[in-house]
Amino acid sequence: MMTGPIMPDGTLDPALLAYARQEMETDDVPGLALGVLHAGRTATTGLGVTSVPHPRPVDGETLFQIGSISKTFTVTALLQLAERGALDLDDPIRAHLPGFTVADDTVSAQVTVRDCMTHSCGR
Numbered sequence: 001m002m003t004g005p006i007m008p009d010g011t012l013d014p015a016l017l018a019y020a021r022q023e024m025e026t027d028d029v030p031g032l033a034l035g036v037l038h039a040g041r042t043a044t045t046g047l048g049v050t051s052v053p054h055p056r057p058v059d060g061e062t063l064f065q066i067g068s069i070s071k072t073f074t075v076t077a078l079l080q081l082a083e084r085g086a087l088d089l090d091d092p093i094r095a096h097l098p099g100f101t102v103a104d105d106t107v108s109a110q111v112t113v114r115d116c117m118t119h120s121c122g123r
Contacts, residue, residue: 004039006038006039006041007043011043011045012045016036017045017047020032020034030048030051031046031050031051031057031058031062032046032047032048032058033045033059033061033062034046043060044059044061045060046058046060046061050064087113089112089113089114090112090113091113092110092111093111093115093116
């Protein structure tokens with residue numbers, strides 16, 4: 001019986017793993033750690049190796065540098081908070097982070113959540 005992406009034995013669905021392997025090959029990715037949270041259950045695994053020059057097997061506990069994807073996570077969380085009314089994208093950053101400062105005190109006081117999301121420095 002299929003229970004979503006996590007099998008009854010706690011492993012990941014073989015079809016999901018096959019898809020991940022196919023994408024790794026397509027994009028020439030040597031390895032990845034994969035974690036799934038579904039219906040309150042978690043499962044992790046690793047595929048491939050950590051890197052071509054220093055190939056160590058990847059498992060569900062292998063750490064990789066997050067890189068630029070952290071921007072996507074952060075903006076997604078901010079947009080969810082805005083959707084719930086917990087913040088306004090045009091709020092000054094200091095409304096949420098009172099100690100926020102940059103070299104220019106005027107900019108420090110005026111820069112908004114939206115400005116930071118768009119990599120601009122204010123008006």
